[in-house]
Amino acid sequence: MPTPTPRHAELLEHRAEFPLLEAAVYLNTCSLGARTERSRRHLEEFLSGWDNLGARAWYREWLGELTALRDDFGAILGVPGSEISLAASVSAALAVVASTLDPLHRGDDAALGRLRDAGVPVGSGPRKRVVTTALDFPTIGHQWLARESLGVELVVVPTGDGLTVSVDDIAAAIDERTALVAIGHVFFTSGALNDLDALSAVCRERGALLLVDAYQATGLVPTNLGTSDIDLYVSGTLKWLHGGPGTAFLRVRPGLWDALLPTTTGWFSSARQFDFAVDALDLAADGRRYELGTPSVPSAAIARGGMELVREIGVERLSERTRDLGDLLIALADARGLEVRAIRDPERRGGIVAIGADDPRSVVNALADEGIIVDFRPGIVRCSPAFYNTEAEVERLVDRLAFHLGGAGVTVS
Numbered sequence: 001m002p003t004p005t006p007r008h009a010e011l012l013e014h015r016a017e018f019p020l021l022e023a024a025v026y027l028n029t030c031s032l033g034a035r036t037e038r039s040r041r042h043l044e045e046f047l048s049g050w051d052n053l054g055a056r057a058w059y060r061e062w063l064g065e066l067t068a069l070r071d072d073f074g075a076i077l078g079v080p081g082s083e084i085s086l087a088a089s090v091s092a093a094l095a096v097v098a099s100t101l102d103p104l105h106r107g108d109d110a111a112l113g114r115l116r117d118a119g120v121p122v123g124s125g126p127r128k129r130v131v132t133t134a135l136d137f138p139t140i141g142h143q144w145l146a147r148e149s150l151g152v153e154l155v156v157v158p159t160g161d162g163l164t165v166s167v168d169d170i171a172a173a174i175d176e177r178t179a180l181v182a183i184g185h186v187f188f189t190s191g192a193l194n195d196l197d198a199l200s201a202v203c204r205e206r207g208a209l210l211l212v213d214a215y216q217a218t219g220l221v222p223t224n225l226g227t228s229d230i231d232l233y234v235s236g237t238l239k240w241l242h243g244g245p246g247t248a249f250l251r252v253r254p255g256l257w258d259a260l261l262p263t264t265t266g267w268f269s270s271a272r273q274f275d276f277a278v279d280a281l282d283l284a285a286d287g288r289r290y291e292l293g294t295p296s297v298p299s300a301a302i303a304r305g306g307m308e309l310v311r312e313i314g315v316e317r318l319s320e321r322t323r324d325l326g327d328l329l330i331a332l333a334d335a336r337g338l339e340v341r342a343i344r345d346p347e348r349r350g351g352i353v354a355i356g357a358d359d360p361r362s363v364v365n366a367l368a369d370e371g372i373i374v375d376f377r378p379g380i381v382r383c384s385p386a387f388y389n390t391e392a393e394v395e396r397l398v399d400r401l402a403f404h405l406g407g408a409g410v411t412v413s
Helices: 009-017 036-055 056-077 090-106 110-116 138-145 167-172 196-206 297-313 315-335 358-371 391-405
Strands: 084-087 128-132 153-157 178-184 209-213 232-236 248-252 353-356 373-376 380-382
Touching: 009 178, 009 297, 036 056, 056 084, 056 248, 056 297, 056 358, 084 090, 084 391, 090 110, 090 138, 090 178, 090 209, 090 232, 090 248, 128 138, 138 178, 153 167, 167 196, 178 196, 196 209, 297 315, 315 353, 315 391, 358 373, 358 380, 358 391
Parallel strands: 128 153, 128 178, 178 209, 209 232
Antiparallel strands: 084 248, 232 248, 353 380, 373 380
């Protein structure tokens, strides 16, 4: 069978913008996106402002850069930047979200009434249940496991095939006790895309909120939050946005702002933060109401460089190129007799292709010694070619995987 030919070869013109690609065959974007030189320039501008302006840089430059970063996120998600809340990490964003749900877990009548006013068909009584899946990242579950002393029940829906969890199985776990369904847009091991429209419909019908962890999707899977029913969306810049660690964000559907009131908060959530009033808390009228303390401006500067490139290329083209490279990887791995643990349909797959391995750590270490960078998770070598990878790099990866795993077939040159 002929191997697929990836589209958008013109995107390889951007390889020169990524110093890491000169140092290694880098196929690990799902763990950490390579840094673009644009991020270095943005960081240097931040340092220059610090050197030349000192604290005045906050007012002359840095607050504007934070606003521009919110606009960047909003632009690729189809919503105004004013709906975006900046966070230091997805964990920090989830802590804020969890604080808004504590009254629901208690069955607070006023909180339930606010949700009903927002169009969420909740009844009376506590909603102590949070539903997630066995394939989701631990951060999703830990936030509510930490609230078990408050009576919160975390329900983990199992996977039958190790790749997916069906909407029907998730729906079966949602009842009148469920406050929230929390799930990844793309599962971090199998790369499987979840049907968010179907999940939204089930949640809306049963009075549960839907939270989507989109860290493995943002910048890769075209998403329009402006036309979706997703209630809460969290993501960050570490992976497919090429923005490094230290910057994440949250988007709460605006219709829920008056219903979901945070009790984990900080001075950036204030409507009048520069009044410096210690005895008053008036939440900002936009997405900033869910922010915490002072954002990391150096991290934001780096993130702006990555976002500049993502916006310039466009998520649709990034998606097509990356999924095509995934198809190529799967076809070559099949030909070499490797165990592919991935979704075959590219429309249902993000940027991850997993290869089964009994001792994946040793395989990943051996590949690293040869200058090929991938990652491992229990039982798999996790590969994630991105738009800047060449077909030859994917071929070399599969060739060396076959060598280390004992795969069959003719060596690829």
